[in-house]
Amino acid sequence: MRLSSSSSSTTGFNQVTREGDKKCLNSELWHACAGPLVSLPHVGSRVVYFPQGHSEQVAASTNKEADAHFPNYPSLPPQLICQLHNVTMHADVETDEVCAQMTLQPLSQEDQKDAYLVPAELGTASKQPSNYFCKTLTASDTSTHGGFSVPRRAAEKVFPPLDYAQTPPAQELIARDLHDNEWKFRHIFRGQPKRHLLTTGWSVFVSAKRLVAGDSVLFIWNEKNQLLLGIRRATRPQTVMPSSVLSSDSMHIGLLAAAAHAAATNSRFTIFYNPRASPSEFVIPLVKYIKAVYHTRVSVGMRFRMLFETEESSVRRYMGTITGISDLDPARWPNSYWRSVKVGWDESTAGERQPRVSLWEIEPLTTFPMYPSAFPLRLKRPWPSGLPSFHGLRDDDLSIN
Amino acid sequence: MRLSSSSSSTTGFNQVTREGDKKCLNSELWHACAGPLVSLPHVGSRVVYFPQGHSEQVAASTNKEADAHFPNYPSLPPQLICQLHNVTMHADVETDEVCAQMTLQPLSQEDQKDAYLVPAELGTASKQPSNYFCKTLTASDTSTHGGFSVPRRAAEKVFPPLDYAQTPPAQELIARDLHDNEWKFRHIFRGQPKRHLLTTGWSVFVSAKRLVAGDSVLFIWNEKNQLLLGIRRATRPQTVMPSSVLSSDSMHIGLLAAAAHAAATNSRFTIFYNPRASPSEFVIPLVKYIKAVYHTRVSVGMRFRMLFETEESSVRRYMGTITGISDLDPARWPNSYWRSVKVGWDESTAGERQPRVSLWEIEPLTTFPMYPSAFPLRLKRPWPSGLPSFHGLRDDDLSIN
DNA sequence: GTGTCGGCCGTCTGCCGACAA
């Protein structure tokens, strides 16, 4: 993935706004392309970084698992509490694939203790824009034979109104993509029965973005009365090719060494998060982590729900049962909360869903009130006792609000 | 750069031939695309690896210099003598850009001493194929309006002979690219004056490879009477975009950590060499290194020649004068031979050529016989004495043949 | 010897409503 323009996050406090040489990606469009489940932590907030999850993303991007022969980084714990200094949204110049660049600074030992005492920094879920639609392209949409058939409700909700006095009603639409490129389309309402179509300009867009049937386009009509245009490619299997800049082994080592060095010196480091390549978010708000790990009771046999994205870019819940709680990789990452929950899924199509999830990804179903709680329910981990409960912090030190 | 097919080197001894799931890239075509100055060390031979040069390649690929805040790797010397276990040629699936993957194993201390005693492993220069031609594409060649105008001598030398009894003489050519894809062209000899043209099939090739005026194509007619077809894109400025898999800092750290770990444990590691992205080769035959460093007398003021590639894929010599000998980066890479020679170039177009080169890249002009020499001339480095002369080896231990 | 052009023909692009799912 090669990056073009970039922007700072436009959400959150303590935001670092950078202007000048770099163009700003439209945050709304970025989130729409990333999908409804992707949320970025706020700039200035505290987050938990999982090198293990980062390693999984690199493995997915290089098609190669981390090797067992790697050097050890004893100074690198399985989760690292960090200050999030900067978030920059990017989009691949070739494919429009979105990713986020984050600058993290591991907290010092003293600050880690304080981390549990500060007012909760609530992460807001990525709010999808209201005036938008997303359509999966048909064979006719991508064929050179014709244009793009706009679903009626979508056109009426998202596009500016046509003058229905004209025959046929038509207008020119100008939409901008993630790179702020302008695309012009002729929008016309014709045919028998009547339908909305994009004709002139559509095929140029399809061939420029190399869209094929099965890919999706999304149009947003924002508050500034601008039309935004994004794409989301179908997940085609086996499209990932190894990069030739660095061997995958060196990449894995680099990710670990960079995090370990930053942790040892409390200095900043930079990571890329690829929402549509990574199996899970590996930088999550500290508050979300604490809530899930220390204030939620889970146990084997417990039922839970979890959100997934649908084909139509909306969300639905799948249900399952917790079948176990244990380290995903006891040898390399002991005492890690990353994907520590083994689960079984209710539906038979469960083959597509992970057999292991992290605590903060699921919604346990319980008859008790879950939170806020005056008596926080503590997770009993199945690990041998005597381990430092949380990087040397005693359980009693932990509190929220 | 994303890799597709690959092959083991077809030159050199101790060659590991891998067959089955991986297709073999044609070595002849790979070298033709890489250019006349690129040579790969033999599998099984001993080489010198320069992490500093590797770092330069990564910097060129990520558009970012190595950061000074990196952790130190005291176990990583500026040059590492390695056994070369494997060489695999690759080509980018999107752009056809060539690169080579090498598996290196640092020698143990004992083996390092032996390294200077073994019979010389002479590296052979990359021999360009004899029956080939390379043409830079004109506006007419890449226009949709017509086909490809084949230079007359090239067509007569490289293409199979036409039957000139026909009117006009024509034939179908089938050429294979680096990925072993087949391309068919109609080759015809017509017009007034008569000329060789590729018509039907040419435009498909141009658009598939996304060739533009200024790019080059090369045709090879090999010993097996096969027609091979490669491309070499014009060096367009600012085409390098940062990857989003890993931050450039992490990549730099990864390269250093991987090499340091391999050096400390005498285990294998893997690197990618991108001939057309990297400023210089950073894995060179040990013999070439020893010859240049220990058996060549250079001094400030000395005249030298150095090979460069021309537009037409051939080589020419440029002349210059040595203006200094010193460490390129005394802080991070003290006592490194990497680009230790400061030079001035004779011609005014010297702005394009590096101000620093390595000893083994240049041909010092001297009135003495240079080598072989019964009395090896030793380089007097301007560094403070007392440093280990060569990883703890005494000068007298060194010998060639 | 070869890069670019005008001429010319054929194919494909692309806009239209019909029709059916």
Next chain:
DNA sequence: TTGTCGGCAGACGGCCGACAC
């Protein structure tokens, strides 16, 4: 409501020699 098709007109692709540098 919308995916695909046949019909049709015009644009562009693509093969040719002319011509000039």
